[in-house]
Amino acid sequence: MVDNAFKQIREEAYAGNMELPKNNLVIVTFGNVSSADHGRGVFAIKPSGVPYEQLSPEKMVIVDFDGNIVEGDLRPSSDTPTHAVLYKHWEDVGGIVHTHSTYGTAWAQAIMDIPIFGTTHADHTTLNIPCAPPMDDEMIKGQYEYETGFQIMNALKDRGITHQDVEMILVGSHAPFTWGKNAAKAVYNSVVLEEIAKMAMFTLQIHPNNPLLKPALIEKHYQRKHGANAYYGQK
Amino acid sequence: MVDNAFKQIREEAYAGNMELPKNNLVIVTFGNVSSADHGRGVFAIKPSGVPYEQLSPEKMVIVDFDGNIVEGDLRPSSDTPTHAVLYKHWEDVGGIVHTHSTYGTAWAQAIMDIPIFGTTHADHTTLNIPCAPPMDDEMIKGQYEYETGFQIMNALKDRGITHQDVEMILVGSHAPFTWGKNAAKAVYNSVVLEEIAKMAMFTLQIHPNNPLLKPALIEKHYQRKHGANAYYGQK
Amino acid sequence: MVDNAFKQIREEAYAGNMELPKNNLVIVTFGNVSSADHGRGVFAIKPSGVPYEQLSPEKMVIVDFDGNIVEGDLRPSSDTPTHAVLYKHWEDVGGIVHTHSTYGTAWAQAIMDIPIFGTTHADHTTLNIPCAPPMDDEMIKGQYEYETGFQIMNALKDRGITHQDVEMILVGSHAPFTWGKNAAKAVYNSVVLEEIAKMAMFTLQIHPNNPLLKPALIEKHYQRKHGANAYYGQK
Amino acid sequence: MVDNAFKQIREEAYAGNMELPKNNLVIVTFGNVSSADHGRGVFAIKPSGVPYEQLSPEKMVIVDFDGNIVEGDLRPSSDTPTHAVLYKHWEDVGGIVHTHSTYGTAWAQAIMDIPIFGTTHADHTTLNIPCAPPMDDEMIKGQYEYETGFQIMNALKDRGITHQDVEMILVGSHAPFTWGKNAAKAVYNSVVLEEIAKMAMFTLQIHPNNPLLKPALIEKHYQRKHGANAYYGQK
Numbered sequence: 013m014v015d016n017a018f019k020q021i022r023e024e025a026y027a028g029n030m031e032l033p034k035n036n037l038v039i040v041t042f043g044n045v046s047s048a049d050h051g052r053g054v055f056a057i058k059p060s061g062v063p064y065e066q067l068s069p070e071k072m073v074i075v076d077f078d079g080n081i082v083e084g085d086l087r088p089s090s091d092t093p094t095h096a097v098l099y100k101h102w103e104d105v106g107g108i109v110h111t112h113s114t115y116g117t118a119w120a121q122a123i124m125d126i127p128i129f130g131t132t133h134a135d136h137t138t139l140n141i142p143c144a145p146p147m148d149d150e151m152i153k154g155q156y157e158y159e160t161g162f163q164i165m166n167a168l169k170d171r172g173i174t175h176q177d178v179e180m181i182l183v184g185s186h187a188p189f190t191w192g193k194n195a196a197k198a199v200y201n202s203v204v205l206e207e208i209a210k211m212a213m214f215t216l217q218i219h220p221n222n223p224l225l226k227p228a229l230i231e232k233h234y235q236r237k238h239g240a241n242a243y244y245g246q247k
Numbered sequence: 248m249v250d251n252a253f254k255q256i257r258e259e260a261y262a263g264n265m266e267l268p269k270n271n272l273v274i275v276t277f278g279n280v281s282s283a284d285h286g287r288g289v290f291a292i293k294p295s296g297v298p299y300e301q302l303s304p305e306k307m308v309i310v311d312f313d314g315n316i317v318e319g320d321l322r323p324s325s326d327t328p329t330h331a332v333l334y335k336h337w338e339d340v341g342g343i344v345h346t347h348s349t350y351g352t353a354w355a356q357a358i359m360d361i362p363i364f365g366t367t368h369a370d371h372t373t374l375n376i377p378c379a380p381p382m383d384d385e386m387i388k389g390q391y392e393y394e395t396g397f398q399i400m401n402a403l404k405d406r407g408i409t410h411q412d413v414e415m416i417l418v419g420s421h422a423p424f425t426w427g428k429n430a431a432k433a434v435y436n437s438v439v440l441e442e443i444a445k446m447a448m449f450t451l452q453i454h455p456n457n458p459l460l461k462p463a464l465i466e467k468h469y470q471r472k473h474g475a476n477a478y479y480g481q482k
Numbered sequence: 483m484v485d486n487a488f489k490q491i492r493e494e495a496y497a498g499n500m501e502l503p504k505n506n507l508v509i510v511t512f513g514n515v516s517s518a519d520h521g522r523g524v525f526a527i528k529p530s531g532v533p534y535e536q537l538s539p540e541k542m543v544i545v546d547f548d549g550n551i552v553e554g555d556l557r558p559s560s561d562t563p564t565h566a567v568l569y570k571h572w573e574d575v576g577g578i579v580h581t582h583s584t585y586g587t588a589w590a591q592a593i594m595d596i597p598i599f600g601t602t603h604a605d606h607t608t609l610n611i612p613c614a615p616p617m618d619d620e621m622i623k624g625q626y627e628y629e630t631g632f633q634i635m636n637a638l639k640d641r642g643i644t645h646q647d648v649e650m651i652l653v654g655s656h657a658p659f660t661w662g663k664n665a666a667k668a669v670y671n672s673v674v675l676e677e678i679a680k681m682a683m684f685t686l687q688i689h690p691n692n693p694l695l696k697p698a699l700i701e702k703h704y705q706r707k708h709g710a711n712a713y714y715g716q717k
Numbered sequence: 718m719v720d721n722a723f724k725q726i727r728e729e730a731y732a733g734n735m736e737l738p739k740n741n742l743v744i745v746t747f748g749n750v751s752s753a754d755h756g757r758g759v760f761a762i763k764p765s766g767v768p769y770e771q772l773s774p775e776k777m778v779i780v781d782f783d784g785n786i787v788e789g790d791l792r793p794s795s796d797t798p799t800h801a802v803l804y805k806h807w808e809d810v811g812g813i814v815h816t817h818s819t820y821g822t823a824w825a826q827a828i829m830d831i832p833i834f835g836t837t838h839a840d841h842t843t844l845n846i847p848c849a850p851p852m853d854d855e856m857i858k859g860q861y862e863y864e865t866g867f868q869i870m871n872a873l874k875d876r877g878i879t880h881q882d883v884e885m886i887l888v889g890s891h892a893p894f895t896w897g898k899n900a901a902k903a904v905y906n907s908v909v910l911e912e913i914a915k916m917a918m919f920t921l922q923i924h925p926n927n928p929l930l931k932p933a934l935i936e937k938h939y940q941r942k943h944g945a946n947a948y949y950g951q952k
Contacts, residue, residue, distance in 0.1 A: 035274075039740075039908055039909070039912050040905060040908060040909065042837070059951065060948075060949055060950050060951060061949055061950030061951055062951065086951055087948070087950070087951055087952070090941060090948055090949045112837045112912075114912065114915055114916060114919065115919060117835060117837060117916050118916050118919035118920045118922075118923055119923060120835065121834040121835035121916060121917075121920040121927065122920050122923040122924035122927055123924075124923060124924060129356040129420075130352060130355065130356035130420050130421060130422070131420060131421045131422065132277070132347045132352060132422065146931060146934060147934075149931075149933040152933040152934055152937045153933060153937070156937055156941075185834070185835050185836060185930050185931070185934055186835060186836045186934075187835070187836065187837065200275060203274055203275060204274070204275065207274050207347075207349065210349055211349060211352050211353050211356060212356075213919065213922060213923055214349065214350060214353035214448065215353045215356040215357050216923070217353075217448060217452065217922065218353055218354060218357040218359060218448055218451070219357035219358075219359060222356065222357055225356075225420050226381060226384075226420070228384040228387040228388060229381060229382075229387055229420055229421075232387045232388070232391055236325060236391075243295075243322070243325055244295055244296055244325045245295050245296030245322070246294065246295060246296060246297065246321055246322055247322070270509075364591040364655070365587060365590065365591035365655050365656060365657070366655060366656045366657065367512070367582045367587060367657065435510060438509055438510060439509070439510065442509050442582075442584065445584055446584060446587050446588050446591060447591075449584065449585060449588035449683065450588045450591040450592050452588075452683060452687065453588055453589060453592040453594060453683055453686070454592035454593075454594060457591065457592055460591075460655050461616060461619075461655070463619040463622040463623060464616060464617075464622055464655055464656075467622045467623070467626055471560060471626075478530075478557070478560055479530055479531055479560045480530050480531030480557070481529065481530065481531060481532065481556055481557055482557065505744075599826040599890075600822060600825065600826035600890050600891060600892070601890060601891045601892065602747070602817045602822060602892065670745060673744055673745060674744070674745065677744050677817075677819065680819055681819060681822050681823050681826060682826075684819065684820060684823035684918065685823045685826040685827050687823075687918060687922065688823055688824060688827040688829060688918055688921070689827035689828075689829060692826065692827055695826075695890050696851060696854075696890070698854040698857040698858060699851060699852075699857055699890055699891075702857045702858070702861055706795060706861075713765075713792070713795055714765055714766055714795045715765050715766030715792070716764065716765060716766055716767065716791055716792055717792065
């Protein structure tokens with residue numbers, strides 16, 4: 013039986029997961045979306061290895077922020093400990109997405125930040141999209157997915173930035189993670205990241221050593237959407 | 248209530264906006280189309296940040312050529328002042344489109360004109376697709392979107408060309424704008440620009456330093472479609 | 483009224499034209515297919531500038547091999563004289579296709595033959611896909627589309643090959659033409675050409691200066707499909 | 718009449734073949750899937766040159782492991798002897814796929830292994846995807862498709878690896894082959910191979926001379942999915 017208390021996060025996680033193939037961010041089962049309820053200290057996440065077309069809200073697995081299964085017959089995504097660590101430390105984050113989207117993953121495999129080249133990028137963050145370094149061998153051999161969460165947080169810390177400054181990151185040699193206030197926003201960020209990754213790669217093909225976007229444009233575009241006087245979108 | 252006088256431009260703007268995702272020119276809400284009525288001195292434009300699938304003719308916002316809202320409950324696109332400036336100065340232009348289409352934006356981020364390499368390009372203009380330089384910091388910090396309109400007009404002026412010579416431009420570090428006698432033609436120009444941008448990038452990948460198309464072919468293909476003796480299309 | 487004698491070529495030309503957008507070989511109106519009846523000395527071809535979704539067999543224009551309209555209210559494709567010249571000289575060709583497909587056009591814009599790098603290519607021809615040089619200025623200023631037909635035939639002649647050795651060509655600075663025993667085969671060749679063009683470009687990106695396919699493989703794959711002892715496909 | 722004993726492999730081969738166009742792995746008729754019944758010593762395979770939309774389970778051809786037709790009115794795929802040789806030698810393999818998928822074929826045309834650059838790759842094998850060298854001229858002129866099977870097995874042997882270590886290979890100058898415990902898994906491997914091929918090419922475009930994935934990550938990701946303690950997917 014399914015606890016009604018988790019109905020909303022099940023539905024949000026389900027809806028988010030179904031957006032991944034629709035937006036060409038995944039092939040086969042290469043991605044997962046979760047939706048958190050910080051009040052109850054749990055999140056709903058995709059079951060591991062189950063094709064998207066076989067998903068339903070009921071099949072989402074309910075897990076607490078220490079990675080323990082609270083409700084569900086299926087195994088949760090193998091990346092569940094990463095989601096758990098991040099929710100535990102980021103109280104304002106309601107949704108997390110992990111994909112192996114093609115262009116974002118290519119940058120991750122190159123272990124390079126995605127440079128800020130245009131206003132499409134600046135509309136979403138003032139920073140290069142960070143690429144966390146690949147983990148130390150000890151961390152990899154230990155609790156790998158759990159450590160991945162710390163690797164993400166440490167990469168932000170090492171650069172002196174927060175998860176609010178940039179809602180997306182590449183894990184070096186691996187692939188992108190994105191987050192947001194809810195699952196829908198986190199999925200939106202995955203869609204945007206893939207487009208930014210593609211545009212940046214093409215920009216360098218047209219113009220190697222392309223300079224970064226100038227500060228005035230970075231500031232202007234970010235503030236249009238995010239500042240105190242933001243005027244993009246509806247009130 | 249909706250003024251019947253604006254019915255046609257609402258419908259044309261709506262139809263134009265719906266063409267953007269259909270032609271893979273936008274993701275999420277990255278683009279807007281407007282349709283002008285020069286007789287009434289107004290244009291209809293997409294509301295800001297509203298997903299395409301939620302649009303309707305009634306949701307288009309009616310704005311005058313100074314950027315004042317004439318009719319509509321929603322905020323117009325944040326790029327509205329750019330459209331307004333261009334309509335005010337270009338009396339024969341009935342439609343304007345702004346997108347962040349992938350390949351066009353990559354050229355804009357490289358701050359480079361798209362070189363004329365083939366007859367596909369020459370069928371639409373005899374010129375390289377101009378890339379306006381990024382704006383001065385003062386303009387960016389001022390009325391940014393309003394100044395973007397002037398940046399476009401000045402870039403054409405600096406090259407000694409008019410908005411009739413080339414119905415498309417890249418704004419450096421930003422993205423493409425296109426225009427035409429009506430919204431449908433402006434959207435057509437956005438579709439063509441993206442294809443030309445893609446072909447030009449691939450041409451350089453196959454053959455770096457590819458020479459420009461020779462003048463006789465430029466002239467011939469442009470005149471086939473646009474000259475006094477044009478014979479492309481139906482009478 | 484429509485002459486019943488032309489029913490079959492109208493239908494074949496219509497069906498062929500509708501395959502172009504379906505196979506992503508064209509945007510807007512950038513391509514045309516014709517189907518010939520050598521017994522009657524005529525061919526059916528797409529009307530100029532008409533969007534594919536508005537086509538019907540009845541709208542195809544019937545033209546003779548000198549380019550004169552035999553039946554039809556619409557203007558035929560502006561490329562009609564090229565088709566006419568080729569049908570006049572190639573008695574065994576029943577279908578011709580012209581597109582501005584993206585990758586094929588990029589090679590044409592680079593004015594380079596598409597090198598034979600693999601068996602996908604050798605399954606269709608033993609030769610590099612030839613790129614005819616751009617035409618002389620005099621030919622361009624004269625009967626341009628008519629001369630395009632001769633440019634294609636001369637390019638084959640200059641290389642000592644025939645239109646049966648390779649059923650596809652690039653016209654330098656312009657775009658691809660393909661042909662075949664009927665319109666369906668000509669369209670098939672356009673689909674194959676675009677894929678070969680794409681694979682060849684990617685091969686060079688992975689391995690610049692990639693060597694050509696070795697002769698034994700060229701011969702083997704071509705004979706599998708085309709030789710006296712061909713064993714590909716059904717009898 | 719159709720022998721009921723072959724019903725299952727006919728259906729599996731049919732379903733697998735239909736997945737190829739659905740996953741954009743083939744154009745026209747460029748690919749074939751087979752499904753084997755080792756108990757009966759036969760496999761079902763696509764008929765040669767028949768478009769996917771005209772296929773049905775009944776049209777699959779039943780062939781034994783020496784390449785003799787057991788049941789079916791149509792000619793089997795011209796690549797049938799390659800499938801037969803591999804089934805004869807690999808008792809645990811129930812499905813084989815051959816495609817000319819774009820990116821995989823580009824690597825094959827470059828005659829290069831696909832380097833292991835990220836965890837997407839390591840999730841499926843710890844090895845670079847091998848590219849078998851093009852065959853000797855004698856083998857090409859002899860029983861070409863039969864020898865292709867040996868070329869694949871020899872390429873694995875020369876590297877001291879088995880068909881269980883990596884379920885995919887490129888045949889140099891030609892295209893990919895994949896296999897698996899059944900046809901569905903073999904098709905899955907073709908989908909994955911194409912994505913890995915694409916990501917690796919893009920990685921090199923962003924970062925030429927990109928280093929290989931470090932051993933700890935290779936081991937970790939492969940064991941997550943394949944080791945004795947694998948924890949990816951459902952039990």
